[in-house]
Amino acid sequence: MNLKELALKLGLSPTTVSRALNGYPEVNEATRERVMAAAKRHNYRPNLRAIRLATGRAMAIGHVIPVASKHEVVNPVFADFIAGAGETYSRNGYDMILSIVPDEDEERAYRELHARGTVDGIIVHAPRMNDPRLPLLAGIGLPFVVHGRATGSEVAYSWLDVNNRRAFQRAAEFLLDLGHRRIALVNGLEFMDFAIRRRTGYCTALTARGIDPDPALMSSDEMTELRGYRSAREMLGLQAPPTAFLVSSMISGLGVRRAAEERGLRLGRDLSVIIHDDELSYLRNGEDVPIYTATRSSVREAGRQAAEMLLDIIARPETAPQQRLLEAELIIGQSTGPVPSAAPHRN
Amino acid sequence: MNLKELALKLGLSPTTVSRALNGYPEVNEATRERVMAAAKRHNYRPNLRAIRLATGRAMAIGHVIPVASKHEVVNPVFADFIAGAGETYSRNGYDMILSIVPDEDEERAYRELHARGTVDGIIVHAPRMNDPRLPLLAGIGLPFVVHGRATGSEVAYSWLDVNNRRAFQRAAEFLLDLGHRRIALVNGLEFMDFAIRRRTGYCTALTARGIDPDPALMSSDEMTELRGYRSAREMLGLQAPPTAFLVSSMISGLGVRRAAEERGLRLGRDLSVIIHDDELSYLRNGEDVPIYTATRSSVREAGRQAAEMLLDIIARPETAPQQRLLEAELIIGQSTGPVPSAAPHRN
DNA sequence: AATCAAGTTCAAACCGCTTTGGACGAAACA
């Protein structure tokens, strides 16, 4: 059942039927209702392919997910971010198209997506410092919103980010207030923008209390359980081990806990750990009582909001770039406590 | 730069240019090369929207991800499965479109996708027993491949699955061989097909050794860290606690470990744990030495193969449904060991 | 009664490709 057939059945022209269904004013209310009813009755669904060609709009948003050939980790926050964004798209009649492309083809992927008219806009994931994708996208004129920011970019662009610096600064201060002095940072890869900001926040807090950040207590690696474990094990083996950890993800945090428990250290008593909690749906940080003390910010909500921002930009292309900075909450769980005194009560 | 303009520049008709680029035989090799060269030089990219309308093919595959309103967990294996499938699509010029839809709208989503011509085929995720989606899809005539199987479905359909029953049977036998008699099962939600099969395998192995499966040692819940922890804690608190666990996912397994360590039990010595390892990229089960003994099967590889199967079905619609059963390996890690004797060397 | 404006409706062009059904010339065949 297509438009022409429907029009024929109604004794109207395709023009009028199209207008009736799309809510144009120049059509009699009586006929509009007649058309609507017939459309419903015959279960008419306009062909999206035709609409796309006729209007020149793709009614689709692209998410390009680079998969590094070397360290081929699929960022686990994608799943939840995308779930959030997807809700927004569905509600607005947009499709979400996902491009999985090998790292080195990413630029070509963006160009293709635009040239072939597959998408109306793009969400840029996992921005790096001086990310080359931003000038590229600005250059080809494809609307985009960055999830995160890209330090060093000279062009203005739209982004939505968590205040990573502030979150980690507050978390470090919280640990300092508990008396910790040797605080380790188990960070993500530091060519990623968010990781840089977190380190900055961490360093700022330490420095403000007159503590020099110790390179031996800072690691930067993929945020997997295994890497978290390795980093923590190594640091706990130092002659002067840290009494607290600041960890960039829940998953790394699980690894840190494994390393701690391997040494017989109990979290919250012998060792304090604060993680960043993206509120991934399959990694809830406890239900009533949080397992970990954490800086918390829902990546799913970020997905929803980023998608809304992008759709708004597409609808009103002339407006200035938009920015939104989400604050992470600091939630207190069972994994932190005052620094253990140098085992006085054991003597 | 579109086809007409390119044709004009070449002094050819659009017909010939189109044919030259698409490899049709009725075009002189010399002119074909001329066309190819010009296309490259002018950086011509055929408009996908037009191709789609003209050919009636969407050049896109849909993945519908139901998001339950109640327990809104985004299955973490999606990310890796989709990464695998996406590679296949890219290589074949297909787009992947993701629909995030609330549980109750799933049927409508499928119908819409088909009626509006958004996709050429669908991958069905997370099949349940007697899954109503299979007859639905078969009915509307949209090609599909199921990731998993749906016990109880009377129609023939294409699927790709891991031999879950066999994997868990072997894992249980392995534990039995180590002398374990009280083996617990921490399973996924048992309206999911894979969970049913895993339980069957587990029960089969026990029964074959004359052991009656004990309902107190079987739990079925979402596969999150927290649920794994809860289940394990409860079971370890029984008057006759299990000496081994069979766990349906790595994430639940992390929870089980937490519960074990909370009781001071060391994995592989005091308590044996076998997990199922989907080889999620951010949850590597160790690098050289596996942390957990596990039944292992790459969900990413499953994604690749399922996508290939679907594209093949779309290309040759007349052929019979295809099936592929992947075997999981049983890999031996550090989390299993012989059943501890009833603490004889402590007396 | 002639003119005008508003309210409805429609025919036809268009989006950018694919594909059908020739057209045309050259080579092969009778």
Next chain:
DNA sequence: TGTTTCGTCCAAAGCGGTTTGAACTTGATT
């Protein structure tokens, strides 16, 4: 020499919608 057969190429008709420009009523205005 006339007829086939290839080998190449093209005009035009789709695909299924949207959108422009015009036409036709009807009632109000002069």
